[in-house]
Amino acid sequence: MSIWEYANPKKFMQTSSWALPWVTGLAVVTLLTGLVWGFFFTPDDFRQGATVKIIYIHVPSAMMAINAWAMMLVTSLIWLIRRHHVSVLAAKAAAPIGMTMTLIALFTGAIWGQPMWGTWWAWDPRLTSFLILFLFYLGYIALWEAVDDPDTAADLTSVLCLVGSVFALLSRYAVLFWNQGLHQGASLSLDKEEHVADVFAWPLWISMAGFVLLFITLVLLRTRTEIRSRRLRALEARERMA
Amino acid sequence: MVELGKYAGTVLGAYGVTLALLLGLVWMTLRQGAKMRKRLEAQEKRMGRNG
Amino acid sequence: MILGVHDLAVTRGGIAILDGVGFGLRAGEALILRGPNGIGKTTLLRTVAGLQPPRAGRMELPPEGAAYAGHADGLKATLSVTENLTFWARIYGQSDIAPALAAMELEALAGRPAQNLSAGQKRRLGLARLLVTGRRLWLLDEPTVSLDAASVGLFAKAVRRHLASGGAALMATHIDLGLDEARVLDLTPFRAKPAAPGQGGGFDDQFDGAFA
Amino acid sequence: MILGVHDLAVTRGGIAILDGVGFGLRAGEALILRGPNGIGKTTLLRTVAGLQPPRAGRMELPPEGAAYAGHADGLKATLSVTENLTFWARIYGQSDIAPALAAMELEALAGRPAQNLSAGQKRRLGLARLLVTGRRLWLLDEPTVSLDAASVGLFAKAVRRHLASGGAALMATHIDLGLDEARVLDLTPFRAKPAAPGQGGGFDDQFDGAFA
């Protein structure tokens, strides 16, 4: 049994309907655990005060914003190479989720920036990269919306995703070159100096897992909806020809 | 209740925005899913299960 | 054999339109496609022209491809008749446009910008383009739309000359072209039937039972 | 008398095309304009529709004006058949589009976006628009382009019904519409002759001698 079998919508619908309750349950539990722990049961940071609690949503959402695009890149490639329909529908399904994650990272960052840096927005490289990522999501979704033949749209958006990824990386370097920035470095890195204290790290890990599971749940749900809409299209066509 | 001090607005605002966006996304996902399922069922009823 | 079409199935907007179409076209032959509006003549011609992939079946085409003329004529409004024609001739590696102008009686209009032509004059220019492609196979979609009787006559003469010189033509039309030697293929019997549940090859046919 | 045209002269791009055209159209009558490509049928119809001023002559039109249908059908690609037709009905203060849909056999396509129609289906929708205008005078420019024989029949029936209910129709076409009762006017004799030196009325004719 290979993953290519899920190119068959029937197989995918069966498996996903079996998996969904489990993933959903797990997502709700982890997300609630991580966020409740983080919000109610962690101490304040000595420098940032209570604002450090924002980290439990800011970091996971920032991470998922990037991961969602990476997943779209992979699934788009699979579509272009193997004509795997479910794969590209999953990419389509993931885009609005990734865009929401980008928005959450931007909004929570902006709200955090107000007390920390004294401004809602700064043209810091990481913030700027996220703004650009947001634009990529917007363009990708708009292209899906604008083309009405599904396979044409799939091809065009996949090519865009591919070319866009190259340019997104390029923007990242351009932005770093352009402005050195105020933003935190990676605090979960192995570098001891930057490492966040364990009291903060555990709930952070858990809510990151929660965001991943939430993402999987939503992608499954949305992919099922996309498959249904393809099915509806096919049935309407049959009806018209009959 | 946790003590958020002078940053209450900031922290609650951040959590509020996040919850609103996430709930919005989940709600949209579920609503679109339900709508599509209903349309598909109506169509299948009309045509017989396999057209 | 210039064109061979075997068991071809064509789609439009992802939906099967025609199924099991087969015919052959030898040098000197013309075939007229008929059928009611919306049966899929345009779609079939675009598939044969290579503008869209077939859903199933096989085609044998001349190695250099075919000359296609669709509903739109590919004219630039601000270029003159001569300039328009010269451009297409150069694209196809030809150089002499005079015979084409003469065949469609466009000499008098040669210097006129295409935007100042009437509907029928534009169409005549569009057909003159075929003569400068040098291709043996012509694919024509409603070639005589907007043409008056005299121009239809010119067109028929041009097609006959093309056939006599070893070419072939596949045409979709609703009206009588005065080409009595051409064979006629009615597409109505090839209308695609809905795939039997679970039988079709495409993604859209694999759903049956998916939502049991 | 629904339409009276007296000694009309029409221009295109500032150049006289037709001269001295005259005819009348009573309730229940249809007139077919004929003539070779480029003679000026489109220009004449646009002039009668009021889209461009005549160069000379006089027209008597019904007070509410005429319904014009040109080469383009005025359809919005993203709106459905029903939405397109409803829009035009409301513009003309009508409300019921069902008879028009039925007359052109478009019921089966009613929910389809216009962009997914074939050439002939689009044209049928364009003609259905005439039925919701409620106008007595129809001006039609090559109405049956792209239509198959059955649809031409539908169109002829719709015109007959319109005439029977006291309407009139002026049509330009190159093909046989199957409307044997319609009169035919060949425009060839009205082709404008170059104005005699110094005689034409327009500004462009007043140059003679100016650069002696």
Added chain:
Amino acid sequence: MLALLLRDLRLATRAGGGFGLSLAFFLIVTVLVPFGVGPEGGILARIAPGILWVGALLSCLLSLDRIFALDREDGSLDLLATAPIPLEGVVAAKALAHWLTTGLPLTLGAPVLGVLLHLPGSGFAWLTLSLLLGTPALSVIGTFGAALTVGLKRGGLLLSLLVLPLYIPTLIFGAEAARRGSEGLATATPLLMLAGITAGAVAMLPFASAAAIRVNLR
């Protein structure tokens, strides 16, 4: 007329209809400026009201050719011109539809983009107010420009060229009001002038536009 307005709004909100895209363009222009002039907050704050007004104006401009060109291409404009509604009404309905799908969203979106350009806190209200007063003039003037160029293939850039000089008074007073507002100065005079321009344009230009269309159709 109402039918026309509703149709245009429906067309705009359909897939590919362009609703939201001019807002997106506004966002993008605003984002590009810092990339061009560099990330320093002080300079950005100083030029923010002006850049936002220029950005709104450009996004408005880019959507102008949709007003008539599509209707011209598919023959609708010929048919509307022979329909039993006055062409002036057609033009007014089109301008209103354009404002509802472009000017209004731009006005509502501008404060959000102000954040990106470090617009001073006192500037937000004045920016919004000046856009609210000024964008209807942009739509009406733009409709006039679109009517002038309706006969031309891809007249887009020519249209911009014709309309931009007409936009300059609106821009000057609008940006001035926003700038004074953000610096805490009096804004009454430019706002009054802006309102005057809008009122005058709305009252007079539809007649000129209708005349231009009649000429272009023949």
Added chain:
Amino acid sequence: MLALLLRDLRLATRAGGGFGLSLAFFLIVTVLVPFGVGPEGGILARIAPGILWVGALLSCLLSLDRIFALDREDGSLDLLATAPIPLEGVVAAKALAHWLTTGLPLTLGAPVLGVLLHLPGSGFAWLTLSLLLGTPALSVIGTFGAALTVGLKRGGLLLSLLVLPLYIPTLIFGAEAARRGSEGLATATPLLMLAGITAGAVAMLPFASAAAIRVNLR
């Protein structure tokens, strides 16, 4: 291919073909900015390189939809796709024609407009050089965007939305080079990056564009 290039150049220089209009748009954007931000020389000089780059980018952007849309509408694109020249060559010829009628004139016009914005004397050479290196990338990337949207009615604004994020790296390095040049700093790194982007885009994107057109035609 040469025939296609020559035809495109001839079409662009015919009446209504759009040659010079993008230059005019560039002029007008540059003129609008002082109206928007106020006339102070110091600020203008400071933002001049950035504004000129943003203006050039926008004018380039506005002319993109002419690249394929006209050919699509009148059927030429169908015919070119079935003609005996590779579609990659068609795309490359179109991009080159676009650069010759847009990027090159913009590059040559920018120094003149620099005077209007009080660009410091040392900045002129660097501005021109950076535009010369960067505008080919703008044309090639824009051709890709135009190829993606060729099937859509008035895809103009969607096209902008798709293309602008792709333009950001070019803009950043280009404007940075021009700004550093005008402030007398070292410009080698951004210029090298700019050249790298252009070389990469010219080498790779025509294939992606041709693929997108093939998909759109079917």
